[in-house]
Amino acid sequence: MQAAERLKDTVEERLARGSAEDWTNYDFEKLSEEILNVTSVSLSVSTLKRFFGKVKYSSSPSISTLNALAVFAGFADWRQFENSTGKTGQKVEPLEHKPTVPIRKRILPLRGYLFSGISVVLVVFALIYWKSMPRYDPADFTFSSKTVLSSGLPNSVIFDYEASGIKDSDSAFISQTWDVRRKYAIDKNARHHSSIYYYPGYFRAKLMAGEQVLKEHDIQIMTDGWLGLVTAPWGERPLYFEKAEIAKAGAIEVSEDLLQRYNLSLHPDLPEVRLYNQANLQGFYTDNFEFETEVRSGFSEGKAACQRVDIYLQAKNDILIMALSRPECVGDLFLGGFGVGTNSREEDLSGLGSELNDWVKVKVTCVDREIRFYANGKLVYQNHIANPAIEIVGVQYRFEGPGGVRNTRLVSGEKVWAAE
Numbered sequence: 001m002q003a004a005e006r007l008k009d010t011v012e013e014r015l016a017r018g019s020a021e022d023w024t025n026y027d028f029e030k031l032s033e034e035i036l037n038v039t040s041v042s043l044s045v046s047t048l049k050r051f052f053g054k055v056k057y058s059s060s061p062s063i064s065t066l067n068a069l070a071v072f073a074g075f076a077d078w079r080q081f082e083n084s085t086g087k088t089g090q091k092v093e094p095l096e097h098k099p100t101v102p103i104r105k106r107i108l109p110l111r112g113y114l115f116s117g118i119s120v121v122l123v124v125f126a127l128i129y130w131k132s133m134p135r136y137d138p139a140d141f142t143f144s145s146k147t148v149l150s151s152g153l154p155n156s157v158i159f160d161y162e163a164s165g166i167k168d169s170d171s172a173f174i175s176q177t178w179d180v181r182r183k184y185a186i187d188k189n190a191r192h193h194s195s196i197y198y199y200p201g202y203f204r205a206k207l208m209a210g211e212q213v214l215k216e217h218d219i220q221i222m223t224d225g226w227l228g229l230v231t232a233p234w235g236e237r238p239l240y241f242e243k244a245e246i247a248k249a250g251a252i253e254v255s256e257d258l259l260q261r262y263n264l265s266l267h268p269d270l271p272e273v274r275l276y277n278q279a280n281l282q283g284f285y286t287d288n289f290e291f292e293t294e295v296r297s298g299f300s301e302g303k304a305a306c307q308r309v310d311i312y313l314q315a316k317n318d319i320l321i322m323a324l325s326r327p328e329c330v331g332d333l334f335l336g337g338f339g340v341g342t343n344s345r346e347e348d349l350s351g352l353g354s355e356l357n358d359w360v361k362v363k364v365t366c367v368d369r370e371i372r373f374y375a376n377g378k379l380v381y382q383n384h385i386a387n388p389a390i391e392i393v394g395v396q397y398r399f400e401g402p403g404g405v406r407n408t409r410l411v412s413g414e415k416v417w418a419a420e
Contacts (some may be wrong), residue, residue: 003082007066008052010073010081020052024269028054029233034072041068042182045233050215131337138210140165144208149220153229153240154198161207163188163214170210177203182234197221199229200278202316202393218316220393224280225420226252230264231272239264246275251278253404256299267302270401277408277419278314278394284412286315286338287389291364293408295324297356299401307327307356309403312396313337313364318387322373324360327353335373338366339386351380359406395419 066078172188216271297307306329320337334343408419
């Protein structure tokens, strides 16, 4: 068996989701996430599908792809994996799990054991202290950015930086978001780096030397009113809908017919549909507000049996999430935001169960930091928020397949924002 075929089998076994021949797009997304968690390398779903033969591709996998998969499989790199099977084809264990030098048994005096143990502890603490110590003065670096568009997606961001003071022993990175695993290597002696943002939101970009954050600042990627899209794997372009395609008689909706027009099948897997309205709001704060909206799913076949809908109220570096489903699926829901929350394993959230073929009214209020969640006029959960008050900047909705929203309104004192 060729090494690449063995690597496929090993990755299948490590992921434990059965044969790759039966994997859906969701399984490949999970594999991409697990590889990122283990290796800090992001492999796209399309790259993984090509490797496993789900998509026809004439070229061989790149060495960086093979290295990442080999590390995920438990080896140091692709070359070590390739050499881990002898001429007989019998698989052996990863080399790092085997001692490379025979260990001779010998008895040390008790004092020797104590001395060795103390030395190891001191070395470990020294390494931890050294790694945690800031190695650079952030004042020696600069980091700023500008967006190409004032609103609308996709949108490019031009980062300007001065990072020549980073030592040759450290790599220089820019992280576009709060998730520093998704970082991009940059030339420390250059001055500019461009990135594309495919989704709206409020992000915190970081200039990094190794693991140390040198500088950071916020970036807001705004929509031009409502935006509807179908998500894609990380780093790939989503499918954007025109405004005229989703605006329907007082509602914003991605319908089943619209998805079929773009040849998007709802069986066996569901496309993830999102609706955004991200604006330059001012004066709406998380400790005193009233948020109202109505949602519906309208599709309950196949894997959409639960008709799950997630509602997000986006604030600067904070977020509120409220999940809805059909009544029979309320055992796997959660809600919360701004420092408090709960889930259906800890609290009775049956009030979040609704017939989502019809419009469901949702309301969230916060008065003097006391937050309350309502669905169809029924109080579902309340608590006292813990996080500092910050400004609210927009809304987001996530659907399993088709979905729609209407009558979205945010109130804070005399200020009113109606999402249009």
